[in-house]
Amino acid sequence: RQGKSLLALADVSARGAGLEGVLKRLEPVGSNSVRASFEFASFDVLMSWIEGMARDHGVQITDFSADRVDASGLVNARVTLEDVP
Numbered sequence: 566r567q568g569k570s571l572l573a574l575a576d577v578s579a580r581g582a583g584l585e586g587v588l589k590r591l592e593p594v595g596s597n598s599v600r601a602s603f604e605f606a607s608f609d610v611l612m613s614w615i616e617g618m619a620r621d622h623g624v625q626i627t628d629f630s631a632d633r634v635d636a637s638g639l640v641n642a643r644v645t646l647e648d649v650p
Contacts, residue, residue, distance in 0.1 A: 571599050571648045574622060582614040583607075597648040598627065605639045618646060625649045 569577065572593055579588050579601065590602040603611060608631070618624040628645035 571597065571624065571646060574624075575599050575601055575618070575646055578618060578622075579614055582617065583610050584614060594645060597650075599646045600628075601644045601646065603640070603642045603644075605634055605636065606642055608638055608640050611640065611642055611644075615644060623649050 572591065576588075576591055579585070579591075584603060584606060587603045587606040588601060589604045590600075592600050594600045611631075615626055615629070619626060625647045626644060627647045629642070631640040631642040633639075634641055
């Protein structure tokens with residue numbers, strides 16, 4: 566993590582995963598949680614990012630919701646990430 570906060574890590578990693586155009590909001594939720602909102606995100610890319618955050622950085626997903634949009638394979642989603650000590 567190179568000393569990055571969870572907020573910075575989520576931002577940099579989401580953009581690096583190809584979600585930069587669809588990441589609409591990123592906000593802290595308490596001292597060790599971050600909520601990310603995506604619009605018209607590729608479901609597969611989003612799931613890959615979430616898996617990588619858990620696997621590579623030990624971040625826990627505490628809440629996830631997604632709504633299908635009128636385009637194949639795209640969703641509007643909200644993800645809450647929590648830093649696991």
